[in-house]
Amino acid sequence: GPAHLFRLAGKCFSFVESTYKYEFCxxxxxxxxxxTFRWNAYSGILGIWHEWEIDNNTFVGMWMREGDSCETKSRQTKVHLVCGKSNKLAYVSEPSTCVYSLTFETPLVCHPHSLLVYPTLPEALQMKWDEAEQLLYDELITDQGYKKILKEIFEEAGLLKATEEKEVEKQNKKISLEFETVEKCSKEYKHLSKEIKKLKDLLSQHGIAYKGNSGE
Structure with a gap:
């Protein structure tokens, strides 16, 4: 994400509304x-830092997910980043059950280019994005295809979390690669063993003693 926003890491900002105090770290x-002074006053997590919200190739907010359980799901919060004179939590709402919306004001996002995604990417992913732009311009991919490529770029950059299916696919690839590597290693070992045996036979034919290591 935007490097300048990491200045906010390690800090927390609170907002009190009615009988609730919200804290955004x-x-x-x-x-x-x-x-309240109730014996069972609620205190819990509304979300843990998860991924960025990206819209129109711009960082617009932060998703905090996997909070405390709420009926059949976990609580989650979207934090909107807006320009403000100081760093402060300005507004809190609950647009739907257990999904919260926070507005965080900060001067760190006031510059028009401060939340652009492209400059934060490594060069290889910028090139991938450039290629996608060209393909779209040449009408070789659809708008949907372009968005799919961008999503993959954002996931690769760690800005978005890959879906569970993708994670499973990635793990499967890793496992198959490991098996492939072990298989290759085994083949190579057998090949080398044969070569060593040939050399040993050749040496013994010429009456030359072979001194291997103690494990031989």
Whole structure:
């Protein structure tokens, strides 16, 4: 993500609304604490730092997911990043059950280019993006195909989390590669063993003693 935003890491910002205190710790989590004297006052996690929200090739927010359980799902929070004079949590809402929306104001996003995704990518992924732009321009891919490539680029850059299916696919590839490597290694070992045997036979034919290591 944008390097300048990592200045916010390790800091927390709170906002009190009604009887609840919300706390946003960028790149860490979002918590909610009920400000009452009830014996079972709620205090919990509304989400843990997960991935960026990217819209129109621009960072627009942060997703905090896998919070405390809420009926059949986990609580999650989207933090909107908006320009402001100081770093502060400005607004909190719950647009749908257990899905929260926070507005975080910061001067760090006031520059028009401060949240562009492209400059944050490594050169190889920028080139991949350039190629996708060219393919789209030449009408060799559809808009949907272009978006798919961008999503893959963002996932590769670690800005978005790959779906579970992709993670499984990646693991399977890794496993098959390991098997392939072991198989190759085994073949190579057998080949070398044959070569050594030939050399030993050749040496013994000429009456030359072979001194191998103690494990031979």
């Amino acid at each position: 960028p790149f860490h989590n979002v918590t909610q604490h009920e400000q």
